[in-house]
Amino acid sequence: MPGITREEVAHLARLARLELKDEELDHFAGQLDDIIGAVARVSDVADEDVPPTSHPLPLTNVMRPDEVRPSLTPQEALSGAPAQEQQRFKVPQILGED
Amino acid sequence: MTDLTRLTAAETAEKIASGEVTAVAVTEAHLARIEAVDEKVHAFLHVDREGALAQARRVDEKRASGEKLGPLAGVPLALKDIFTTKGIPTTVGSKILEGWIPPYDATVTRRLKEADIVILGKTNMDEFAMGSSTENSAYGPTGNPWDLTRIPGGSGGGSSAAIASYEAPLAIGTDTGGSIRQPAAVTGTVGVKPTYGGVSRYGMVAFSSSLDQGGPCARTVLDAALLHEAIAGHDPLDSTSIDAPVPSVVEAARNGDVKGMRVGVVKEFAGEGYQAGVMQRFDESVELLRELGAEVVEISCPSFDKALAAYYLIAPSECSSNLARFDAMRYGLRVGDDGTKSAEDVTALTREAGFGDEVKRRVILGTYALSSGYYDAYYGSAQKVRTLIKRDFERAFESVDVLISPTTPTTAFPIGERSDDPMAMYLADLCTIPTNMAGNAAMSLPCGLAPEDGLPVGLQIIAPAMADDRLYRVGAAVEAAFEARWGHPLLEEAPSL
Amino acid sequence: MTVTDLVSYDDALATYDPVMGLEVHVELGTKTKMFCGCSTELKQDANSQTCPTCLGLPGALPVVNEIGVESAIKIGLALHCEIAEWCRFARKNYFYPDMPKNFQTSQYDEPIAYNGYLDVQLEDGEVFRVEIERAHMEEDTGKSTHVGGATGRIHGASHSLLDYNRAGIPLIEIVTKPIEGAGERAPEVAKAYVAELRELIKALGVSEARMEQGQMRCDVNLSLRPKGAEKFGTRSETKNVNSLRSVERAARFEIQRHAAVLSSGGTIVQETRHFHEEDGSTTAGRIKDNAEDYRYFPEPDLVPVAPAREWVEKLRAELPELPRVRRNRLREEWGVTEHDMQSILNAGAVDPIVQTIDAGAPADQARKWWMGELARRANEGGVDLAALPITPAQVARVCALVAEGSLNDKLARQTIEGVLAGEGSPDEVVAARGLAVVSDEGALGTAVDEAIAANAAIADKIRAGKIAAAGALVGAVMKATRGQADAARVRELILERLGAEG
């Protein structure tokens, strides 16, 4: 299994919206390389014919009836907002598109 | 007058119910204890003095008016700061949620209130429950009451330290890879990770959804059982909650007995990396179980060997997604919003400033493991390992009733020793992780002090899913036998603070 | 906005063969959101229909809406899809402020319905089969308002305001397989497909599918390949094309634009495009490079959905008649042409007409009113036919009054006008406005005699056999009776009086 480069860490940090500093990139790249080296052993089973387990319990079909439950009040909904305006969450300008 | 902070939860509830003491007096005693020692221990991030006293008063009024009280009515409790509490700050040990006051209660919080339990406050933890030492808290480490220079375990170090230092008789923890059991082990207390789905996760801030499970922390097996029953049971708000009766854990804890039970010793949990004193106490526990009438056999679970690796793919993957919501838009910290920056930049700056190193490491690791091109080799394989671990457990439980192992390979290590060596830190959860991967139940309880450092050692008992009662039956028997041998609960050997 | 060179549509089609993919998102009409109990009712009050789950608050968890799943199965069945025996939700991870968790709970490689088709009928009656790749369940995002920029657009905005009332509303995403072989009719097929799908969704009762309200939104993916080539060209993805007409225009525009780029030796960039209602053009959006990595994985907070076969079969048995089949049946019953039927469909008049017939009106009368006077009124008011304040039963009553001779056409129109104006039922309007036909033979006879006396010259012409001149006298009588006479009877009386044969 190949190791992880500083550039890859920078790319992953962008995907994960983490504005890492240069020294962090260096630091994490080394550590992540070690960790990935250690966890890569799971891929020993990659070719084995074993079904994956995504849920620890074999539950299926857990659903709720289509019945309205009380919502929060707008005041409660907005109570943690860093900024608000017109009963809406005020956020910095959004780049890109919908 | 007896020191109300030294009573067990069961004793406290009895005294309140009989009118011997008031819930207010019990609460005040614990608030005073917190005031006296928490500066040193730092178990709490937030103490809700007024709320606790108000709840205690309600219990006393209820009693006065002849209303029926629950089995833990009036007993104080320390709640891990990962459960939402309406009107009370919830930080998850992170700067990114500093000052956040949730508008809703977690199901566990609600059940505690409904059980007339008195919530004293919120306890310290590794940020987002990622860690094994509570050093990753953004609000500073917690000390181990046995030796304040050592870690109290993690992520739920605040909860275990609070009960070990008599700041509360009960606490709630969460266990994703051992965060209830490992702190219990290193603080000489009892901690249980219930069967996955046994305790609602609604309102429990998610670290790794398929692994996280809330559970009780206490000083005795019976107290843990009483708390277990108070918080467990089906919750329609959690799709992964089990819709079946809660195993009778209290009854089991009152009837500790291992006669005729088959106990398996997990062969893989020994050898290099295991402290001699830990293994010595573990071997004594095995002998004790034999003396008590259990049949002890060795069991091999070969896939456990890959459990840690699989865990460090699954947990980071799920957390990278779970923690995406902390984006500075709707709640929590916002950094860099100077009117010129975009939402995208503000999110990245906030996450950079608001998350600690361990969280960032795991978010990046998880982002990597889920990336296209790597998914099959990493996340996909880790899920296969999970199946193999489940099969190992299934095979084991065909021949034994419970499995046992040391809870953690070493006793409490000094604060700072492993803080910049993630791999060394991760080893603390070596023995606890397989249970989370398979979703079954496990307990840690004290089995003595390691001779070389005089620090507590934990014995882990593992039961099949939905057989949580077996943990309590075995745990209560082991606890009684050990305390008879020691002449007192282990915790009484801890230095006074 | 960059000016895009186009080649003519015919030239484009002479050289290239278009391949389309249509992705339609339908907002379900469930009472509550997909994963929480918040109401889906459209309200003005921002953030009043949110809870910890749909706000993505720390700790909150999703629980699947049973009717959401049921609706997805119904849609799948109506599209002749296979229904998964077992499927899961997956998280689609990407950051966007209108998405509270920064992942969309969706389905990835295990959709609930897959491998189906929808037969669509083009205007000339030709039936084109559109193959369906999949239909899967997911959730909607919140709504952002951009403040400070020009006309609320995202560019140049100083900040944005977010309302999460819409966040978490159930969506079904329906994706076609590549639509090949439509040739020059590709834009028409696209439009007919979306129209047919909308009818189907409405017939199933799972959504009102109002495109103008965003309850149904379409993305048009289009590529060209040289005629005769096998391999698909690079596609563009035109997002949020939200009317039937726009779907057709967007496909047409992209064909012309791609052809222009390709013919001049350029290459098509895989990108999203924005459609502009004003001129039917599209402009470039985000480039879809490989940096986009949604890191899908099975949603650990939800358990798999494994619809019991009995449930699926029960839903299959309850499916309504498919719209195309129903339309063809009605067309035959009503005896109208394909073209007329298309107009009826386009006007949204099928259901009102059916209901009017069910209320006792003859088919031609029902059709006449809904496609005539009422369609005109709806058009003027800019509202749906079904939204007019008149019921099919009331229209049927008007038809009955005409049939029994109490109203003539003109009076019937006035009656309808009264009903639309809120003056009450047809009978109430007739009574209040005094609209009944003057059928009193005596009064009518007098009016006829007066008209003959006042128009002696015309009367003479009629007497001389110029029967066509009778119209002028009829007009005079109708004027005298303020239109409240049965014109046919008036004519009879005039001819009778003047001894002429009608």
Ligand SMILES: [Mg+2]
């Ligand atoms: Mg979609």
Ligand SMILES: [Zn+2]
């Ligand atoms: Zn909601």
